[in-house]
Amino acid sequence: MPEHRPGTPGQYYVLESFLWRDFTGVDDWLEWTREHGLARAATSTREIFGQAMALREALRSLEAMNNGERGDDAPARLLNELIESLGVHPVVGPFGDVKLSASAVTGRNAPIASVLVMALDAMSKGMWERFKLCQDPTCRASFYDTTKNGTKTWCSMQVCGARNKMRRLRERQQA
Numbered sequence: 001m002p003e004h005r006p007g008t009p010g011q012y013y014v015l016e017s018f019l020w021r022d023f024t025g026v027d028d029w030l031e032w033t034r035e036h037g038l039a040r041a042a043t044s045t046r047e048i049f050g051q052a053m054a055l056r057e058a059l060r061s062l063e064a065m066n067n068g069e070r071g072d073d074a075p076a077r078l079l080n081e082l083i084e085s086l087g088v089h090p091v092v093g094p095f096g097d098v099k100l101s102a103s104a105v106t107g108r109n110a111p112i113a114s115v116l117v118m119a120l121d122a123m124s125k126g127m128w129e130r131f132k133l134c135q136d137p138t139c140r141a142s143f144y145d146t147t148k149n150g151t152k153t154w155c156s157m158q159v160c161g162a163r164n165k166m167r168r169l170r171e172r173q174q175a
């Protein structure tokens, strides 16, 4: 599956990529932060990588809730803890426009703060509900739902959608 699908708003590309990519370790994480212009430090630690993956899991759990799956308040708690520890706060611009900024940021946790601010931006603008997980149990890829009424359930109709239609057909035939 491609990292970005047509129709995803440009300001959410990095967030889309973060939720979609399967990070293999600290080096992979560092490479990703460089690719997206988020890295301010040449190194990252296991601890920072762990925090990034905890944020990713929390956001993916919230994506599952956007699918209508049940969850608990643990992902929201983790996000609120990060907002606290990274010092995320609103900043009012000269014309009354509001942006989020993170004040307690170091070179190493700057990429986490950037991703968190992007997710909060999507949530505050009512765009977050469009971030979902593919309902194909063997896929579970994150995707941005670009359909008008927000009813997309598979990341790709050609691959996962077709596979699920086949599966349902087989189940019906066996029943």
Ligand SMILES: [Zn+2]
Pocket (backbone or CB within 6 Å): 134, 135, 136, 139, 140, 141, 154, 155, 156, 160
């Ligand atoms: Zn899929």
